[in-house]
Amino acid sequence: MVCSKRLVENFQSIAKIGAKGAGITRLAFSDEDWQARTLIIKLMEEAGLGVIADAFGNIFGRREGLNPESSVVMLGSHMDSVPQGGNFDGVTGVLSAIEVLRCIHEEKIENSHPIEVAVFMAEESSRFGVATLGSKAFWGKLSPAQLKSYQDKQGISLAEALQERGLFPEKIGDGQQPSIKCFLELHIEQGKVLETKQVKLGVVEAIAAPSRFRVVMNGEADHSGATPMNMRLDALAAAAEVVLLVEKLAGDEASYGTVGTTGIIKAEPGVMNVIPGKVELGVDIRGICLESKGRVIEAFRSGLNAIAMRRKVGFELVTLTDEQPVALSKNLAELLSGLCQKLNYSSIVMPSGAGHDAMHFASHVPTGMLFIPCRQGISHNPAEYADIKDIAAGTEVLYEAVLKLAQADFRIAE
Numbered sequence: 011m012v013c014s015k016r017l018v019e020n021f022q023s024i025a026k027i028g029a030k031g032a033g034i035t036r037l038a039f040s041d042e043d044w045q046a047r048t049l050i051i052k053l054m055e056e057a058g059l060g061v062i063a064d065a066f067g068n069i070f071g072r073r074e075g076l077n078p079e080s081s082v083v084m085l086g087s088h089m090d091s092v093p094q095g096g097n098f099d100g101v102t103g104v105l106s107a108i109e110v111l112r113c114i115h116e117e118k119i120e121n122s123h124p125i126e127v128a129v130f131m132a133e134e135s136s137r138f139g140v141a142t143l144g145s146k147a148f149w150g151k152l153s154p155a156q157l158k159s160y161q162d163k164q165g166i167s168l169a170e171a172l173q174e175r176g177l178f179p180e181k182i183g184d185g186q187q188p189s190i191k192c193f194l195e196l197h198i199e200q201g202k203v204l205e206t207k208q209v210k211l212g213v214v215e216a217i218a219a220p221s222r223f224r225v226v227m228n229g230e231a232d233h234s235g236a237t238p239m240n241m242r243l244d245a246l247a248a249a250a251e252v253v254l255l256v257e258k259l260a261g262d263e264a265s266y267g268t269v270g271t272t273g274i275i276k277a278e279p280g281v282m283n284v285i286p287g288k289v290e291l292g293v294d295i296r297g298i299c300l301e302s303k304g305r306v307i308e309a310f311r312s313g314l315n316a317i318a319m320r321r322k323v324g325f326e327l328v329t330l331t332d333e334q335p336v337a338l339s340k341n342l343a344e345l346l347s348g349l350c351q352k353l354n355y356s357s358i359v360m361p362s363g364a365g366h367d368a369m370h371f372a373s374h375v376p377t378g379m380l381f382i383p384c385r386q387g388i389s390h391n392p393a394e395y396a397d398i399k400d401i402a403a404g405t406e407v408l409y410e411a412v413l414k415l416a417q418a419d420f421r422i423a424e
């Protein structure tokens with residue numbers, strides 16, 4: 011049986027790591043992140059799992075199956091956080107998966123397929139500007155060039171961060187991919203749909219993956235007193251137009267669920283008496299409708315060009331990530347919905363606005379996601395909170411699903 015008390019204790023233990031200041035700060039490969047990883051390994055071992063790590067530091071807790079050669083039923087998530095984030099984003103998926111395996115271990119259930127709990131490193135983009143790095147590495151989607159070019163604010167590259175932790179950037183993509191039967195990720199919703207509709211659980215049908223851009227506007231840094239208004243090349247004024255352009259374009263496509271955000275703005279030299287000569291923006295555009303998102307990106311590119319031309323400033327546009335919206339397995343969604351019903355938990359089928367590690371599995375293996383409501387939809391914030399009753403409900407559904415999926419004769423038709 012899923013043990014709520016044990017789940018609460020594990021949430022409390024992990025909340026102590028990275029709890030300096032407000033909320034939780036466990037940036038990818040930081041000391042806090044590494045301490046949390048160590049704790050998770052201990053919890054995996056207590057659940058009777060054999061733990062291995064890959065070249066990127068992703069960890070896998072494995073319960074052998076009666077037929078060790080058969081494909082793996084994999085479940086998991088991440089445990090890094092944004093700066094001053096919460097203790098539920100990612101952690102809920104990791105701890106619920108470990109709880110499921112702990113129950114199976116204690117109940118000495120005979121599973122035919124091996125079952126693995128995966129914890130992917132560097133899911134949040136806060137440190138290197140790119141999300142879901144661990145699950146990308148797992149599928150060999152990180153090139154040596156990317157490992158060098160992705161850098162944090164201190165100029166430390168992802169490859170260097172890996173080396174500092176004794177990991178092996180040069181071996182990423184070399185490893186033998188295990189044969190995987192399916193992948194399941196439980197996660198907090200990070201929105202308010204479930205809470206508003208007063209539904210216990212969400213079964214995810216598709217993930218709206220982000221496209222992200224770094225925009226640099228290059229004007230001229232001149233004296234703010236001595237330069238007349240008509241002689242300026244103000245990079246920040248141009249950037250302000252770009253910010254509003256993103257908002258307008260995404261707003262025009264709101265009926266498709268497409269959203270656009272400028273979350274980073276850095277003006278140089280950043281003093282009162284100099285006209286900003288250079289401004290960097292970070293832009294994030296997402297949606298579950300590929301066509302709608304494509305229209306926004308195209309109009310963004312041409313609008314950016316028009317603003318720069320009109321204002322006679324230069325610009326650079328770098329695409330950091332360009333993920334496509336991902337459909338999840340219909341059959342796994344049906345299984346999860348059916349189990350919610352069986353256990354008397356209300357559920358709805360819904361899209362995910364946020365990206366998740368699961369999206370990198372969907373094109374390879376049947377993939378499913380289950381959402382837990384979080385209070386007021388707040389996430390990436392110290393106020394992030396999920397009720398243990400909801401977490402336990404999701405964990406029970408996950409447990410039932412894993413028991414079925416780990417049976418040799420349970421096939422997932424596609």
Ligand SMILES: [Zn+2]
Pocket residue numbers: 088099100133197
């Ligand atoms: Zn997450």
